[in-house]
Amino acid sequence: MRLLNRPLNRVAGRLSRHRRRPLAGLLVMLLGLFFTGALYAAFAPASADKQNGTDDAEIAQGRELFLVGCAFCHGQNGEGITSQTGQLGPSLVGVGAAAVDFQVGTGRMPMVQPGQQAAVKDKVYTDDEVKALSAYVASLGPGPSIPTEDDYSIDHLSKDEQREAIVKGGQLFLANCSACHNFEGSGGAMPEGKKAPSLRKTSDKHLYEAMLTGPQQMDVFSNGNIAPEDKAAIIAYLNSIEENPGYGGFSLGGIGPVSEGMFAWLLGIGGLIGFAYWIAAHSARSEKTEHSEETPA
Amino acid sequence: MSTSANVGGSVASTNGKSPASAKKTGRGAKVVGWADERLGLATAAKKNLRKVFPDHWSFMLGEIALWSFVVLLITGVFLTFWFKPSMVEVQYFGSYAELNGMHMSEAFASTLDISFDVRGGLMVRQMHHWAAMLFIAAMLVHMMRVFLTGAFRKPREVNWIIGGVLILLGIVEGFAGYSLPDDLLSGTGMRIADGLVKATPVVGTYMSFFMFGGEFPGDDIIPRLYMAHILLIPGLILALIAAHMLLLVYHKHTQWPGPGRTEENVVGFPMLPVYMAKAGGFFFIVFGMCALMGGLLTINPVWKYGPYDPSKVTAGSQPDWYMGIAEGLLRIMPGWETHLWGHTLSWNIFLPGQILPVALLVTVLAWPFLEAWVTGDKREHHLLQRPRNAPGRTAFLSAMITLYGLLWAAGGNDVLAVLFHLNLNHITYFMRGAVFVIPVIVFIFTKRWCISLQRHDNEKLLHGYETGIIMRSAEGGYTERHLPISADSAYTLTARDRDQVFVPGSGVDANGVASKDGKLDGVRGKLSTALFADNMQKPTAQELEEAHHHADDEHAHEIEAGLDHSADGHQFDGRHPVDGEALRGDH
Structure with missing residues (x-):
């Protein structure tokens, strides 16, 4: 140890002699900035254009599409518009491609009119246009990208692992989701006219994106909160109860005791x-006419 | 076919050629004879098998409750074979893959086993649940019928109270059963029950700890509820049903007024064979309905709720319908609390959870006594009243039904909000006012409606019924012909008492004997005015007489004027055939 320490000490001593030179501070600052x-660059989420391989043309x-369909509320550069009566549309910098794909892909955006909550309606844009819009918004700032099938599917797992995932997904669903979305994803009411929509007809990709981006009233379930494979497990659970036969017969809407x-x-x-x-x-008497007059109206 | 003739006991119903001869005693007769000599069945049966019941659909509503209770007993026994009332934690390895390997209470695991691994288990479980829903609903409908027709009046007040207690027991029994599977929804319900108990001032916490054997949820509540659900409460219900039916037999059934029907008799058909067949058949219909619903309609899919875990909850957490009004009361109650010396009095739960439901029940149970006190009527009543002839009472029930319905709706406010795209908060605010305002409006509306119907009855008595035949006079004016109603109908319409409004402070009773004024005479007078003062009374004999003379005069005038020819409309009323009139073919 001593043999090794001696040359190191010597180097340190030599460096130390320069520590009060005029340029030393600048050098340290530059080094700090560089690191x-x-x-x-090493840890930050990579910007979307690199990840999705989208090109500048897209x-x-x-x-172009954004300026026509979205800019009225979200601003020419997606910076959001705040009017005197409140916010018209939030800033889209950093919401990521996943948020656009969810909001536009499910027909929530563009909104017809401001309201408590964006209503689901028929999709306005084609898939290519949704992709282009996503690419543009993703280029505004880094955010979650559109998940691939590997993310939201558990098909790559073995049968046993799939079964385990479904059981775990069910527990996660009942712990995190059913409070608003109901025990089998039929949806439910939220305060002040808002609602948690039914999940029955939502695609796997959109379910995943909703958890990732927290649209409307929903919380963001980041990957630190619910890991990607757990998100896939929740989706698998929903699919599995949807695929199950109606064990008890007609489900009566799946909304619990009210419809029962x-x-x-x-x-x-x-x-x-x-x-x-x-x-x-049906009287015991043979002549009905005799009886029919007696019954009080 | 010939039942009535046989009961009348007039003549032989066959024209046999050979004389009757004593046959050798059959085997069946021997058995019956053996039993009769030891049990004395014949004497009891002779009387009861010939017991007469009147015929009306509304008299069968209580039967729905009775038969669904029988279905509950049968299916319930089936379920006890496999249900394990234990909160011991076990791991589930049954057929339902979505919960495989999960830790849960033994109660929940055995419920899953009944649903998925016992043959026919799920259907019987669902039948049991549907039958429970029908049981309480049928009791309520039956109670409404009894109330609307005044069948609770003397001598049946005690039976009215037994019925009310049966409904209360039915609700408690249903809630206990709903809590047994220990699923997410029933656990949430138990949590609310825990909150209700804890809201009791001073002793609430102690009561809750006593009930759950420690802090909620504890390990004791399921076995305790199980004992109550399969032994204590069904035993009480059975005993009260027996008392209810014995009193029914003792009092004899009420009947609608009509020719030949008085306060002293019952007109109808005998128990055997007519009602044996009708009631027996109805049992199979009720059983069939339960089986159909149990087989086809999902109820309480516990496998989707998952095992209870106090940290979880689901949207659409509602109780079964009969607890809906308690849920509604809780949901619309403002969050009032009082803090006294470091203790909290939770009015927001104590009032809607404990005071108001009991107050509603007591009001309904006390009605017969209230009404008897207001009218001062001490007579027995075996003839029913038509709802329109007791406008105040009918209006009161309508108001209560409205209140019940509003509270139901408030209990399902989240479902309403989603279904009709409404604001959840607005529904709650609306209901807070509506429960006070709308029942009053309904009361006034129903009362006036009843009085209008009474007025219509009087019209029919005095001026006859509307034939629908429009007569054109020589001058070109149009009038509708009214023809007198039949004597039977007139009897039925007039078979009711006149209402008497109690006037306080007269100092003498109806017979002119001096009586002292009660302290509450003022209240009694006001109630009496509210209930009876606006009612239409049936026409007096004199009025009827005059009306008939008037009609006869009119008729005489018509004859004089030559109007009484074959086209006066008589031939179309079905009672006055006119010879040679072929205007309408064979009519």
């Missing part, structure tokens, strides 16, 4: 009262 930059096409009560009254009691009427109307 910070290098670290940032971004340019997306910008409705059926008990309308079908059950209504039907049985109908039968009671039928039984009482």
